[in-house]
Amino acid sequence: MPVPRGRFIGLLALATVLPTLEGAVFNALDFRSAEGLAPQSSALWPYDSYHDLRWLLVYHNSWQTFLLGFAGMVILRGLISAGLVRLAWPGSTPCPAFRRLLGRNLAVAAGTAVIISPLAALAVAASVVSLSWFVFASVLPMLLLSPFLQRIGVGAGWWRGLPSAALVGWSLLDFVVITVAGALVWRAPDYWTLVVAAACGIGNGLLWKQTVRAAVNPAHVHWRRVPVAPMAIVLALLIPLLVQSMTVVGAPSRNNFRPPVLTHPLPATVPYAVLVLAGHNSTYDGQPALDPAVRQFSYAGLDPDGRARPYSLRDTHRSLDSSAALLATQVNDLNRRTGRPVALMAESEGAMVSVTYLRDTPGSPVKALLMFSPLVRTGRAYYPPPSASSGWGLVAGWELRGIFGAVNLMTGGHDSADEPFVRSLLENAPFYRYQTLCPVPGVRVVAFLPTVSAAETPPGPYTNIPTFVTPGLHGGLLGRPAIHDRADDFLAGAKVAAPRGEYGIIQVLAGAWQAPSLAITVNPVWRPQVSPGPPFSAKRICAGR
Known part of the structure; x- marks a missing residue:
């Protein structure tokens, strides 16, 4: 039995309103480069958390604001995902009470945020130095994690057995939809971005419907007693270290x-x-x-x-x-x-x-x-030096120091998130970003x-x-x-x-x-170098040269 009509309409409405509102904000701010992120606001796990964490890691300036933002993000994401799961639940299967779904999804939101946070930090690193392997190292682990995480918010036993072929297929389709949707939203002119963002939200709702059904009523589960999900999580977290290690090990000979x-x-x-x-x-x-x-x-x-x-x-x-x-x-x-x-x-x-x-x-x-x-x-994001107790991107900097430290232990390398070359890009970002x-x-x-x-x-x-x-x-x-x-x-x-x-x-x-760009006018480190003008617009490129 399919999802009842009323709940199906509610599912599409909830999945649509989030990217539409986010697109409206970007449109009002002329924040064109970030418009491609809007469809992820109602996406499946873990892309919804990845969306939230990139914003949080760029736009916080103290430990207090990060922790408050993290708590608020977990609560809001848990509420939204619990609502989406409830609305997408197939009519042929008894649905748990909403309180139970909410508790599970709050726990999922917290756990997923912890797992995804280092990957989001790598996206921040990619914004600082504009090197594609940081982008790939942050995205590839999520392709591995996604089929496992689709099962967490639905019920117990998610950590044992391989995900079904249907879950793997819907997860891969979700990645393709997010990628194409982001491109379509950016390409749409002016307020047509809101129409496209709404259409992308409808696509997200349909994907929630299919993945919840596949998770609630799985086909034959292989390796039913094997704790595959924890192993997949560990492997996913090792991927960024291995990618970065390969670039370091190959550098001297290359x-x-x-x-x-x-x-x-x-x-x-x-x-x-x-x-x-x-x-x-x-x-x-x-x-x-x-x-x-x-x-x-x-x-x-x-x-x-x-x-x-x-x-x-x-x-x-x-x-x-x-x-x-x-x-x-x-x-x-x-x-x-x-x-x-x-x-x-x-x-x-x-x-x-x-x-x-x-x-x-x-x-x-x-x-x-x-x-x-x-x-x-380069220089589209920022984090302060380790001696600072505040500054935009504070926690992202410490996560990157941990990642680079782990890579150096594995390879004997000497790369650092704070080496003078990298700090040059951070401290003089207005020039390197635009000139x-x-x-x-x-x-x-x-x-x-x-x-x-x-x-x-x-x-x-x-x-x-x-x-x-x-x-x-x-x-x-x-x-x-x-x-x-x-x-x-x-x-x-x-x-x-x-x-x-x-x-x-x-x-x-x-x-x-x-990762979204840090507004060029908000960082006090950059202000002496910034001429008057819009904080996000690409019209600053080559201005004054």
């Missing part, structure tokens, strides 16, 4: 930096001397480039004879201001030795060093900048972007310079012969640009899985 520009002579058509900047966790053994007009930037500076010093990966952890000061010395030295204007070929962190240097050194000898895998729109991919007076600029960077970039404008987009992951573009050839063309004076249509599609599809 970034012993020798791209073709260091091992081949420059074409005769290139009028520049070239300084090549590697990225974060790169290493350099001191080997000079083949062409005397090419030099590798050293994060350890120059020796007394003007040669670039070898450096280790820990040398790349320094602040962007200090790296930019080293770059100024090395640019001037290369310009003096060769008598040529200088071109910077900079990857990842090196690109951020380059834009910092150009910001602080107008009229420098640098006349061309080629950025490879630059960090796009990275912008024209520089007197300098020819191009950015080579891997398609994966679209997953870490909020929907909307992000650049005012030519971009060359190519399929690939973050880092390593300089090592590709085809990209090297396009870089030579640019250095020889050609216009190089190749945008790809799928980049924008990935942007809006990934928008549902990012």
Whole structure:
């Protein structure tokens, strides 16, 4: 027997009103980049908790406000989910009393929030440094957890046995619906966003109906006596550590930096001397480039004879201001030795060093900048240094310190949530959020972007310079012969640009899985750097440059 008509209408109404109200608030605030989060406000476990926690971890400024917000979030989420479960309960099966459902769902809301909180903190980290593996590390565990968590709010025994094929299927469909719904809400113009958000809410209601029925009346349960759910939870929490560990373990061998520009002579058509900047966790053994007009930037500076010093990966952890000061010395030295204007070929962190240097050194000898895998729109969230007792994102910072500490124990690495490079992005977020991919007076600029960077970039404008987009992951573009050839063309004076249509599609599809941006005007650390204007609007991109 299906859900009675009256309860079914109530289910759709409750599932619809939440994303519609949230969409209306975003529309009123012109908070376009967050509109893709609205459909998750009435989604299934654990995506509803993931939605709530990202907001809470970004928008709290003390332990007290976090704990009050956490308690309020758990109570509200428990009430909403208990109501949705009750309204979705199939008519063919006796339904427990609402008080019992409420108690169970309050417990589920609290437990799920604790489990999901580190994943939401990784989404905050992705907003700070714009690296896609933090996005993937936060989302992948939820795909594993979702079929198990659908059973918790319904009844006992959820922790034993594998979820049914129906629950797995509905959970995967839920992920697809949330992703597509977030893109549709963002793409809808003006107040049509409310209509689309309401439609997404109806979709959520239908999914609650199907998953509750599948959980209440499961098909044959495999491994009925095995405590599979606790094992799945442990595995899900290990996934982010394993993902981050793989990036740390592979870094030294991957970034012993020798791209073709260091091992081949420059074409005769290139009028520049070239300084090549590697990225974060790169290493350099001191080997000079083949062409005397090419030099590798050293994060350890120059020796007394003007040669670039070898450096280790820990040398790349320094602040962007200090790296930019080293770059100024090395640019001037290369310009003096060769008598040529200088071109910077900079990857990842090196690109951020380059834009910092150009910001602080107008009229420098640098006349061309080629950025490879630059960090796009970093600094969209904040957390204070560990010595602070308050500040936006306080608890998120401590969760990230715990995650990085666990990864370092596993790998012997030295990455930190508070290393000077990361703190540079945090403390100077208005510049790096809005000014990275912008024209520089007197300098020819191009950015080579891997398609994966679209997953870490909020929907909307992000650049005012030519971009060359190519399929690939973050880092390593300089090592590709085809990209090297396009870089030579640019250095020889050609216009190089190749945008790809799928980049924008990935942007809006990934928008549902990012943390909301902290309003640029609310953080007292940023206020001295912020000009008047709307706190959320992407119109700030490249303003004033």
